[in-house]
Amino acid sequence: MMSDSKRIKIGLIQLSSSSDIDENLKAAEKLIKDSVSDGAEMVVLPETFALMEKYNGQKLDFVEPPGQGKIQDWMKRVAKENQVALVGGTIAVESEIKERPYARCYVYAPDGSVITHYDKIHMFDVAVKDDEVYSESANTLAGYETKTFEFKDIKFGLSVCYDLRFPEVYRLYQKQNVEVILAPSAFTLQTGKVHWNLLLQARAVENLCFVVAPNQTGLHDNKRKTYGHSLFVGPWGDVLAEMDNQVGYINHEIDTQQINAIKKRFPVHTHRKL
Numbered sequence: 114m115m116s117d118s119k120r121i122k123i124g125l126i127q128l129s130s131s132s133d134i135d136e137n138l139k140a141a142e143k144l145i146k147d148s149v150s151d152g153a154e155m156v157v158l159p160e161t162f163a164l165m166e167k168y169n170g171q172k173l174d175f176v177e178p179p180g181q182g183k184i185q186d187w188m189k190r191v192a193k194e195n196q197v198a199l200v201g202g203t204i205a206v207e208s209e210i211k212e213r214p215y216a217r218c219y220v221y222a223p224d225g226s227v228i229t230h231y232d233k234i235h236m237f238d239v240a241v242k243d244d245e246v247y248s249e250s251a252n253t254l255a256g257y258e259t260k261t262f263e264f265k266d267i268k269f270g271l272s273v274c275y276d277l278r279f280p281e282v283y284r285l286y287q288k289q290n291v292e293v294i295l296a297p298s299a300f301t302l303q304t305g306k307v308h309w310n311l312l313l314q315a316r317a318v319e320n321l322c323f324v325v326a327p328n329q330t331g332l333h334d335n336k337r338k339t340y341g342h343s344l345f346v347g348p349w350g351d352v353l354a355e356m357d358n359q360v361g362y363i364n365h366e367i368d369t370q371q372i373n374a375i376k377k378r379f380p381v382h383t384h385r386k387l
Contacts, residue, residue: 118370119267119292124148124156125343125363127356129331132167134175138187140360148362149195155264156195156362158202159327159343160216160274160299163187167334170252172205176214179206180227185219193225198264202297202327203233203273205253213254218271218297220262228264231271232256235279241303245337249275259285267292267369270322274298277312277326280319287320287382292369294322299329305340310352318350321375321382323367330358348372 126144130137141163145156163184166172177185184204192199199221206217216233234257236250259282260271270286270293277296286294294316300309309328317324323346330341341358345365354365376382 118368118373119265120366120368121265121267121293122152122154122364122366123293123325123345124151124153125325125327125345125356126156126158126162127327127330127341127343127359127361127363128159128162129333129339129360130159130162130165130329132165132171132334134163134184137163137165138184142187142191144360144362145191145195145197145199148364149197151362151364152366153197153362153364155198155200157200157295157297157325157327159329160203160297161329162202162297163204165299165329165333165335169248173212173214173252176205176207188219188221189225189227192221192223196223198223198228200271200295200297206230206232208254210254213250213252215256216249216253216273217256218273220271222264229260229262229271231260231273232258233273233276234259234282235275237275241301245301245303261286261289261291270294272296274300277316278308280316283316283320287322291320292322292372293367294320294324296324296326298326300340302338302340305342309340309342310344313344313346314350314352317346317348321348321372323347323353323369323372325367330356330360348375
């Protein structure tokens with residue numbers, strides 16, 4: 114069990130991304146600068162921050178090879194210029210199947226180097242309503258492995274949006290003593306109303322860790338709506354900080370000592386039987 118108190122101030126960027134990449138990157142960069150000016154040492158962008166498709170498959174025109182491309186170059190520059198760790202939501206990155214790129218989340222160090230990346234594992238293939246059907250797997254290849262990394266001596270685990278409905282992902286992170294789970298999302302308005310807080314709080318409580326989740330918000334070019342309410346959840350399931358549905362950023366400092374205090378008096382992690 115980790116003993117020392119470790120603190121980090123994290124900024125969450127809440128966007129209402131469109132199908133215009135330049136416009137999205139400009140909006141995101143301003144908010145990142147604002148968040149860093151307000152003390153953020155790590156900034157997390159939501160899923161599909163650079164491109165919210167106007168139609169299914171639009172992203173195939175903007176797929177980047179690993180390690181290079183307009184959006185990756187932008188993330189590297191912004192991390193370096195702002196001297197901040199940048200978690201890049203997701204972008205479309207080439208896979209072995211041409212028409213099905215990965216939905217990849219890159220993590221950049223403050224010097225602009227890549228720390229790691231995570232490919233979204235679970236594909237959003239659901240009918241939210243009769244007239245709102247999603248088939249992410251039609252043009253996205255699922256990843257197959259979880260990813261952790263360390264920054265400022267704190268252990269982070271990566272996940273994306275729909276992964277939140279699969280607790281086995283987060284149990285793997287709990288076994289690896291992950292202290293902060295990141296979950297950049299584009300959670301829909303309909304499902305967000307009923308399940309957003311519920312899922313984030315459950316994942317935090319089950320695994321005695323912080324869960325940090327920036328979300329898309331508002332009405333997008335494709336006429337679909339996302340929920341907003343970017344959220345910080347503590348290991349006791351408490352909401353530490355939350356946005357409404359406005360575009361903007363929210364910063365919050367987390368202290369891993371809270372995990373240690375809970376584990377000491379409520380050591381549920383040692384009671385698992387199966």
